[in-house]
Amino acid sequence: MPLVTPAADTMPRSGIRRVMDAAWALGKPFIGMHVGEPSFTPPDHVIRAAEEAYERGDTHYVPNAGVPALQAALAQKIREQNGIDADATQIVVSAGGAQALHLALSMIIASGDEVLIPDPGWPNYAMAVGLLQATPVRYPLKPERGFIPEIADLEALVTPATKVIIVNSPSNPLGTVIPGEVIEELVRFAERHDIWLLSDECYDALTYGVEHVSPARFDTKGVVLSAFSFSKTYAMTGVRVGYLVTPKGVAPIAAKLQEPMVACVNAPAQAAAIAALTGPQDQVAFMRDTYASRRELAMRKLTEIGVPFIEPRGAFYIWIDVSALTGGDVEEWAVRLLTEHQVAIAPGTAFGAGGEGWARLSLAADSDDIARGIERIGEMR
Structure with a gap:
């Protein structure tokens, strides 16, 4: 065998x-x-939208990057809710947030590269990096710092092989939210070292008394990739819809990679996602x-x-x-x-x-x- x-x-x-x-x-x-x-x-209107899509026979292939109506709705959402200045052409619809992260990593790392991941952090980061034959390098999140990243720790871990830092806020598993000033420092760190910052924002709608700040707000050199999901915000974990927001000119490459991965996210699920974004909240x-x-x-x-x-x-x-x-x-x-x-x-x-x-x-x-x-x-x- x-x-x-x-x-x-x-x-x-x-x-x-x-x-x-x-x-x-x-x-x-x-x-x-x-x-x-x-x-x-x-929500009921989300379920109905998927049912109606099946009834209409919307069960065929759609564009790799997602249906245009969903991309347009997502562009409006990230502008209004995340403060990210990006248009529909910079968004690729994925099979959940996990696939958005894997899609991004597939595009930006190769065998032998190093990826900075949080410790403690979601275990799938290390799994995805290792599966792509790169090396996860854990950066410490310390109790005495409230489990917030410290730039000095990151500087000590950067090598010529470092290609990406993964940042997760709000955090799974910690429940922490990284303050805006630290988020900006992390973006400047990535820019300074000419590496990517892959931002996992799957819980962006769930904060309590503090603001969620998206790293892409501060991106001046096209280094931030942002992964989002419908799973937590709309209780759509099994529907499997997420999306990746990229700098200008990068989305066509990500969309091309969708073909051998998933081809496209299923059309009824995308109909449900449109209803989730545009319907009652x-x-x-x-x-x-x-x-x-x-x-x-x-x-x-x-x-x-x-x-x-x-x-x-x-x-x-x-x-x-x-x-x-x-x-x-x-x-x-x-x-x-x-x-x-x-x-x-x-x-x-x-x-x-x-x-x-x-x-x-x-x-x-x-x-x-x-x-x-x-x-x-x-x-x-």
Whole structure:
């Protein structure tokens, strides 16, 4: 039997998925605070738009970069909501935010290149970089700095092989939102070293009391690529629609790469995305308010049981310090929490070595589960 490539064979499985597998194999009900799966369904008008597209027979190929109506709606959205001065020709529709990130990386890195990724950070960054036979280089996000990137740390990691820095705000898993002045510093860092800045903004609509600032606002030299998603904002995780915003002249290359990857995003899903952008936004506001309420509940319950945490300012996660509970092995502790108390959480080490002693709780679970899950965490002493 021929061998698979070393990059595929050695790519680690997501630590979050390992917890999911163990939870499903438990054979009994459990409280799930381990995945970022919204507990909502898409707005009714979004579902209807997809149904109507199927009924019309809109099931054929569409342009690699996306249908023009969706590109136009996206251009309006990023101008009005993200402050990004880009037009429809700079946008490529993707099969979710994850594919937008993979598309960008496929376009800008090659074997032997280095990519700066956050630690703690979403595990798929390292997976995608390794699969493309490049090297992920983790930059530290430190508790004493509020898990905000520090330029001095980045400067120490840059080499001639560095081609990209990935920036994620609002952060999965941390719930942090990088202040605008730091975002601008990160763009200047990328410009100074003539590298790309790949910005993961999949939670851009979910912030609490602070502004989300898109790096592309500050881009003066065409170094920023921005990945967005419909998954979290509109609870469309399984619909798989995202988009990549590029500097001028880059989108045709990205669109060309779509052909061997996915050809195009399915037409009914794009119809649903148009409806999501152009239709009523009241359910988006309702979901954001619900996450904000769950955030307050989680912080209150964690305070009651004496478990420290980082106050989440975006996304729908809360990063908790369980170092006093784990005995130095957060993954083993997470397995015991699941088997003994039927609570599934994501161990911090799923997001990098910097996550040892920490855990991510998803606030996509309903309020009762969040309250009961945190109470059970308090019993793990």
